[in-house]
Amino acid sequence: MIARVGLGEILWSLLVIYVMVMYFIIVLTVWIDIFRSDDISGGKKALWILGLLFFPIISLVAYLLTRGDGFGMRQMARETNKSQGGFVPPPPTPATELSVAKQLLDGGTITAAEFEQIKARVLS
DSSP: OOOOOOHHHHHHHHHHHHHHHHHHHHHHHHHHHHOOOOSSSHHHHHHHHHHHHSSSSHHHHHHHHHHHHGHHHHHHHHHHHTTTTTTOOOOOOOOHHHHHHHHHHHTSOOOHHHHHHHHHHOOO
């Protein structure tokens, strides 16, 4: 026997499923953000997770209101760091600074007096 299901019931079911899926995606994203955040301590992370377990809607809204402004910034910083491979260029050595200054002097970008100032600063 085939059950009779109306269009309204189908649309309502689709809406409920959509809201549930979006809720789980948001909760998963918040959990990931909590565990990856370097600016909150382990105790605060545990409190946020316990809050999400026992009071899911209230703590989710509270998290998004209190820490939501930096949510995208933290994600962008992680992506930038990942794309750079965590590479930080080393500080220039005195030899490289002098060679760059010499190239600028030879190219006419700086004067001999400016070159001597750079040389004195680097060698001191």
